[in-house]
Amino acid sequence: MTDVVRAEWTKLRTSPATVWAVLAVAVGTAALSALAVTTVRCPCAGDPMTLTLVGVQLGQAVAAVFAAGVIGGEYATGMIGVTFAATPRRPAVLAAKALLVSGLVGGAGAVGVVAAWAAGHAALDTGFAARPVFGSVLYLVLVALLGLGAATLTRSSAAAIGLVLALLYVAPIVIGTVGDPDWKRHLRQWGPADAGLAIQASTGLDSLPIQPWAGLGVLGLWAGAALLAGAVSVSRRDT
Incomplete structure (x- = not known):
């Protein structure tokens, strides 16, 4: 497995796209959050931590x-x-890619999220809360793994990106139009974006459709299912 990880790392580190993507995750997350917190004054109408970490909603697209x-x-x-051909154990290739993607997105996400919190702290005097901050980094990693699994299953970057971005951005809008409050709540409990972003909440936890860690767990199930489906696909289908 070490050799597989080394080979995949060689591909990634020698690709200029990797550097730009990692920078974009960090900068995009921090920049959008900094812009958001400078446009409001406290006391905030909503959750100040959610506002502080709003840049994650841009960083997630880049990660995917x-x-x-x-x-x-x-x-x-x-x-x-x-x-x-070089690595006949195809699931091992996917596992190596998942490990490296997790490390790169996790590192970039940590930089971006901490910078976003620093901007929020300076503008809104937002206190440090470990769960929303660290949970947002995990959220970005899980979104990236969802994108990796979707691309492995569809064998197409474009198809996977379209699918994942629809889940992250379009689905919450569609769910918001549902008239029945019970159905809307249940859909938000299982939507990867609505459920996963609950990890950022620091106030009004009783009113959330799903509790923060449970919501991140739902996103984890989406990512795990995509990776599992991708692993089965590469094992059984011709290249």
């Missing part, structure tokens, strides 16, 4: 696009055949 391209790009160029 990057992760989808990690394997989707190889399918597009045909290099996936070379990869699997």
Whole structure:
């Protein structure tokens, strides 16, 4: 497994896209949050921590696009055949990619989220709360893994990106239009974005459709299911 990780790391570190993607996750997350907190005055109408970490909603898109391209790009160029010829244990390739994507997005996400919190603290005097801050980093990692799994299953960066971004941005809007409050609550409990972002809440926890860690667990189930489906797909289908 060490050799597989080393080979995949060589691909990633020699690709200029990796550097730009990692920077974009960190900068995008921090910049949007900094912009958001400078436009409001306390006392805030909503949850100040959620506002402080709003940049995660931009960083998640970059993380998903990057992760989808990690394997989707190889399918597009045909290099996936070379990869699997060198490493016949195909699930091991996916596991190595998942490990590296988690590390890169986690590191970039940590920088971006901490910078976002620092901006919020300076502008809104937001106190430090470990769960929303660390949970937001985990959220970004899980979104990236969801993108990686979707790209492995669809064998297409474009298809995977479209699917994941629809789940993250379009689905919450559609759910918001549901008239029945009970149905709306249940849908938010199982939507990857609505459930996962509950981890950022610091006030009004009783009114949330799902509790913070349980919500992040739902996103984890989505990511795990995508990776499992991807692993089964690469094991049983021709390249």
